[in-house]
Each structure stands twice: as C-alpha cells, then as structure tokens.
Amino acid sequence: MTAQAPRAVVVGGGIAGLAGAALLARDGYAVDLLEQRGELGGRAGSWSAGGFRFDTGPSWYLMPEVFDHFFRQLGTSAAEQLDLVPLDPAYRVFFEGQAEPVDIVADAAANVATFERLEPGAGAQLERYLASARRTYDLALDRFLYTSFTSVRPFLAPEVLRHAHRLAPLLLRPLEDLAAAHVTDPRLRQILGYPAVFLGSSPDRAPSMYHLMSALDLTGGVLYPRGGFARLIEVVAALATARGARLHTGCTATAITTRAGDGRPRVAGVRYTGPTGDELELGADVVVGAADLHHVETALLPPWLRTYPQEWWDRRTSGPGAVLVLLGVRGRLPGLAHHSLFFTRDWRANFDAVFGGRVPAPASAYVCKPSATDPSVAPPGDENLFVLVPVPADVGIGGGGIAGRGGPVVEAIADAAIDQIADWAGVPDLRERVVVRRTIGPADFAAGLNAWRGGMLGPAHTLRQSAMFRAGNASRKVAGLYYAGSSTIPGVGLPMCLISAEIMAARVRAATRPPAARAVVAR
Template sequence: MRAPGTAVVVGGGITGLATAALLAADGWSVDLLEQRAEIGGRAGSWEAEGFRFDTGPSWYLMPEVFEHFFAMLGTSAAEQLDLVRLDPGYRVFFEGRDEHLDIAADRDANIALFESVQPGAGGALAAYLDSARHVYDLAVQQFLYTTFESSASLLSANILRNGPRLAGLLTRSLESHVAARFEDPRLRQVLGYPAVFLGTSPDRAPSMYHLMSWMDLADGVLYPRGGFTTLIEAIARLAEQHGARIRLGCTVEEVRTRPGGRRGRAVATGVTYVDATGARAQLDADVVVGAADLHHLETRLLPPELQTYPESWWRKRDAGPGAVLALLGVDGALPELAHHSLFFTSDWRGNFDDIFGNATRVPDPASIYVCRPSATDETVAPAGKENLFVLVPVPADPGIGRGGDDGAGDPAVEKAVDAAIEQVASWAGVPDLASRVEVRRTIGPADFAEGLNSWQGGALGPGHVLKQSAFFRAGNVSRKVEGLFYAGYATRPGIGLPMCLISAELVLKRLREDRSTGPSSEPAA
C-alpha cells in the first residue's frame, strides 16, 4: 500500500470532487483545480427570475452506490441528501398514440402494466428483471469496482460459472434481446431506451446492459430535493471537511513530469496552471489525478510521447451522443408531465441512425427527454410556475452550434428546441406551451466542447458499445507516466453519476494497491 502524500486533482465535476474527498479521507494532502468559477462540471446549475435549473444529470439511480460512497466518508445519503422516491418513476409518450404509459415505482406494478399492454408480457418482464438483477449483481461484484490490474478478476469462479451466459449477452444487441421477448413496440422502446443512458443505441449496446432495467423498473427512481446541485455541494463539503482544498478559476495547462520512472517511464511531479488572476503557477504533487475530459487531458496536457491515449486512439472511438438542452421557466402548472417524461418517435431506428450513423443530422422529430422537477420540488420554481429541462439527443458535433438566452443561440440549436417545445405541446396536450415560456436558455454541443473541453462536444462521454465497455474501456492509470491516474466518464467503469463515483474509488484502490473486485471495505461507523 502506497503511503499517502500530496495529490492534485484536475477537474471539479462530481468525479474530481469524489476523488478529492476519498483521497483526503485516506490521509492524502489534496488540491483540486477547477477552471470554471463554480464546481459541478456537467452537473451544474443556473438561476434566473426565481427558477433554479440543474444543467446536467437528473436521474438518481443505483442508490446503493451513493450509499457506499457516503459510507466511505463516514456518513450516509440520508444525512447528506433529502431523497424522494418518484411515483411514477417516469411517463412515456408515443408518437401517434393518445395514451401514455406511467412507469411505476416498484416491480410488481410494472409487471402488471406490461401485462395490460400485451398479454403475457407481465411474466416475460418478471423473468427479464430476474435476469437483469442477476447480471447487475454480477457486474457490481466482478466488473464495476475492479481496476482489472489482475487477470484474476476475470478468472473467478463466479465469472467462469457464468461465462457462456455472459458471452451471449456481450455478443447479442440489447435491441435483439428485447425483441425476442416482447412484441409491443412501446414495451420494446421502454426496455431499449436505457441504452441512451449509456451513450449509445439499443442496436449498438450489448444485451448485457439489460441490467439497466432493474434500476428503473424494479429498484425505482429517486430525486434529491433541492436538485442535483445538493449532491455536488454535499460531496464538495465532505471533501473540504476531510482537508481537501478546492481552487476555482484555475486552468491546468500542463501535467509536469520528469524522467526516471520504472521501465523508462516518466514520473508525474505536479501541474502548471493559470489562476483566477491570470498568473501562471506550479503545484508540486506526488500524484496527479485527471478527472476532467480524458481526451483533453491526454492530448493537451501531455506531450505526444507520454500519451497513453493519443489522437490516433481517439479516431477509432465512438464519442457517444451530443445534446441540445433547453432550460425553460414556464408560467402556470403542467400536470400533463411527470417529474421525468420521455417522448418516443415511431421511427426508432431512424432516430438513432441520425445520431450515430454515417450521415448524421439533428433528428426531426427526435425522441426527447423532459424533466419537470417542480412536480416534486417547490424550491426550483416560483409559486404557480414550472421548471422544465429538455434534452434533445443529437450527434456529437460542435458544428451544430452554441446555445444562448431568449432564442439567441445558433440557428440549429434554437430550431431543435423550438421543435421539442412544439412536440411536447402536441403530444402531451399543452397547446399553449410555447407562449407560456418566460425564461429560456439553450445549450448546444459547442458549449460542451468549449465550456467543458468535451471531446467532439459529446454530452455523456464515449458510448458503451462492446469495444468501450468493462475492461475494453480506457483504464484509470497512465501507461507512460508513473503517478498519473484518470477518473471520470471516459474511463472505467463508464458513464453516469454512480459510475463516476466508482471511478473515483478505483483511483483510491490503485493507490492502496487493492486488487479486489468488489467495493472497498467501509470504515467502521
């Protein structure tokens, strides 16, 4: 086990904050450098005229991952957050159909729902969710929390016993896995859509990821009252309580190294950065953790000869989707929408091909997501008004443009948002929605590229296609620079808030030389 020393964490999103907190709690002297004036990264917030918007993640899934993370810091989710269980978990609207489906907060109710849509689908869903839970547990025990430093993680009795089944789940698509069990296109869409959470499409995601349906159809969807900014604030607070120093307005320009590592490698010695006053400075450290965009860290902060993932590597990778976002403050109530609402087009395959295919374009119509946190949380909008977050999946392409306030974004971005507002108005039965919008801010792929250094303007990170899943995903340590570690959505285990927390823990496990496959041991209460 490596003795704690000094560490610099680059990036103040959830991954960087979580890494800083875990390392500080383990005895490291930690400085976190964030280039922007506020923490949170993608999980940011914006306020205007009494509305407060989350600007990124809005689904609280895998609660046991959050519980474990907080336990590692001597606390609990209940102590840090005010969590609410959503029922319905989400509502789904379908193009060309008047009726919507409400996905309930528990397994049995969803089995009954599926049976009401398609006779026999209830029993099929019960078996599907049993399988999803089995694979989910296997993933947590064997894949998500392992650094893959040792081949033993792939040769355990549990893996060998499930080998043939896992091979089938890895080589068959999620789309085909669902289609073999369900006939109704609406049910197929409900079960296939979790691929989007993974940055890909149902026909590109391995069927192993049917495990995602356990999270929303059986485990349920939670929401932290006050929004996801309360999660960011809680982690930052814990990091500082354990001694980490968070420095805002500090843009890292270089990971500093020296020769002399083992097998001819370099050794990380700290970073060079520009502080909030514009002054250039250096910070020495025994360990550097890159928790910002991996492409930016590798190709901009290191010379070519020290890059584990050079530009040539990225040219062979799938960037996942981009997004056009709209933050809308709306006058009057919107009971037609649940806290989470999904709008699915009938041309399912064409929609995904527009985003991930060879000839990409902004889908029209698009399958979109709308979050109405004011359905649950009175703190995010003035009385008598509603808060809407609209996400339109688009290709990862900064050329689509930037957003802006009150329609001032680039034409393609504003056109996509106008179409989404009209779609919600028509499908959900709110014909005057556009005229009731009082606050409007849009965000486009170019904003992700410029504000977050996001590779190709992607919104989520490299998609979970087979070649970018599990041990095929970018690792958490540089192969060229000793003492340089990586964490975040582009690295193992992958996309999403829970995965980012686990990624932070993988750095801790590396430093502890812990090669176990499951979650780290929690300290005594």
C-alpha cells in the same frame, strides 16, 4: 495535514474529481483540486434565473447502492447527506401516434400488469427479463464495476464462472435483440431499450449486458435528491473540504509536468492559470486527470507521454451530443411527470441519424420537471422544465444562448422540442407560457467542459468501449498519473463516475501506500 504529507493535484471539479479529492484527502494526501470554471460540478451544473433553478446535467438518481457505498467510504451515508424522494411514477412515456402515455411506476408488479395490458403474455416475459436483469446487475456490482481490470481474478471467481454461459451471449447480443425476444409491442421494446441512452449508446449498439439497468427503473429504483443534483455536488464538495482538500475554481490546468523516474517519467505537478491570469504550478506526487480524458491526454501532455493519443480517439465512437433547453413556465403542466420520455415511431432511424451525424426530425426527447417533486426549483404555481434532445456529437451544430439568442440550429431544435411537448402532452399554449429560456449545445459542452467532440456524456458504451475495453484509470507512460470520470472505466453517469473515483483511489493506495492512510470501509 503535516508538511510531509504526499501531495495530490486533481484536475477537474466534476463529480469524479470531487469524489477523488475527498478519497485522497481521507487517505492522507494534501489535495488541491483545480476547476477551470467559476463553479464546481462539471456536467452536473446549475443555473438560476427569474426565480427558477435548473440542473444543467444529470437528473436521474439510479444505482443507489453505489451512492451508499461511496458515502460509507467517508464515514457517512446517503441518508445522512441527502433528502431522497422516491418517484412515483418513476417516469411517463409518450409515443408518437399514440393518444395515451404509459406510466412506469414504483412497483414491479404494477409494471408487469401494465406490460400484460399492452400485450398479452408480456407480463410473464417482463418478470423473466427482470429476473435476468437483477442477476446481471448484482453480479456486475459485486465482481466487475469496482475493478480496474489489471488482473484476471474477477473473471475466475466461482460465481462468475457459474454464469459464464449467460454472460458471453449478453456481451455479444445487442440490447435491442434481447428486448425483441421478450416482447413484440413497439412501445414495450422502447421501454426496455431506452436505458442504452443513459450509456451514451443506442439499443442496437449497446450490449444486452446492459439490460441490467431495467432492474432499477422498472422496480421502483428511481429517486430524486431534494435541492437537485446541485445539492449532491455541494455535499461531495463539503466532504472533500472537511477532510482537508482545497478546491480552487477559476483555475485552468495548462500542463501536467514530469520529472525523471525509475524507468519512466513521474509526475512533478500541474501548471495552471489562476483566476487573475497568473501562471502558477503546484507540485504533486500524484496527479488525477478527472477532466475529459481526451483533453487531459491531448492538451496537457506532450505527444510522447500520451497513453491515449489522438489516433486512439480517432478509432473510438462518441456518445451523442445534446441540445438542452431550460424552460421556466408559468402555471402548471399536469400532463408531465417528474421524468417524461418522448419516443418517435421510427426509433432506429432516430438513432441512426444521431450516430450518423444528422439531427433527427422528429427527434426523441427527454423532459424533466423537477418542480413536480421539489418546490424550491420554481416560483409557487410555476414549473421548471429541463429538455434534452440527443443530437450528433458535433460542435458544428453550435452553442446555445438565453432568450432564443443561441445559434440558429440549436434554437431550431429547441423550438421543435417545445412544439413536440406541447402537441404530445396536450399543452397547446406552452410557447406563450415560457418566461425563462436558455439553450445549451454541443459547442458549449466543448468550450465549457472540454468535452470530446462536444459530446454530452463521453465515449459510447459499445462492446469495444465497455468494461476492460474502455480507457483505464492509470497512465502507462507517466508514473503517478491517474484518471477518473466518464471517459474511463467503468463508464458514463454519476454512479459510474463515483466508482471510477473509488477505483482510482484504491489504485493509488496500492501503488504508494501513503503513511497517513486511514482504514477503508470494505464492500
């Protein structure tokens, strides 16, 4: 890297920050990334104890095309970087009051047969639903997900105009209604509606546009990277480092500094507190806020330079918070798949509670058992469980702890979830077999990740917080300040965060055209 190379500082070492650092370094920038915690990964963290290793965040590898596209930008591939294992069953669903769970497998025809068995006629309806989902997914991937919405051009493409009569209703109709128009069995409606949770929303709040997610999980699109999602973080960090980016942990950004510019202020750098407590500053031509956007805007910028001030956030809807329960369990748990979903009977009441500020009881829950696929995450013969219970995004619920020493509300939610799994999955002695236990609550998301309201994902994907209505990826008040991550376009989840990093890097290239920029692989 030459002394004349333009300088970039990335704030936040989650997947979006790491991906952004790698892409900017590829483009010829001298990149420094500042991460306040002692390890990289952000929400995609890792924790180990007693011979068990837990991912503490994302656990579904969906939208493989997005991962492939990102790795191609860096001259490699997902196949080269990761050992990806198809999951079969993709996931298992337990329903309150139903004796038998339902497996969704890695074969669309088999899933059609399952729907038909549970409700005559539902098989053909699922085929129609999946055909629509695939068309919508392909269109979104080709035309919308990789755009910054700074131009109307994506909307004027002939392919988009041909489908305009379908797209408008999909934006205005809730996902719950679209599912109900295809199937009547409550279990099948829940299977079609649950992807809204991936988007930090609920089936009655998410636009039915998001039925596109069913084109993945119901057709064999669920994978797992051996080594877990901590391995994904290691890979992306290594790619960034190999291209010259410097990744600093234990460094807390305290302010984005500015200087006079042409018509509006420009970034000058980032002040931060180093690992030894020293107050330091890095100069920059470009700054990327890849930490929680609410924190970047309201804590690192003065009020007059905020594109998204507090009053903007006051009008927004947060996705849910979560209580996470990490369990090391002695012996096997054959009743659980790699991914298992536990759905309560009164789903609407469950979601209304979460988005209405109340902890649901009983609560729907998600359980990941990566030891079903990856022997490295647990001692031989034992199981690793990651349990997620959606709760309100409310730091007042409290934080977690180790061995039951978290806040009382968080530990009570964890106890109820363990008992629910034990009952529904037929493991009556589950509590007695737990040898490692850690809980994480909304207060931990706020303290460790500066997460807005302690949410686990970011702003919910409602109509007014999706696509062009979501926060953009460039400051309107400060030249040279860009954003990436789950709070910005295109949205929440690992694939969306990778896309946000690509959108950011493309926008930086268009604005600055660094002299050392290398060729970029086109889609």
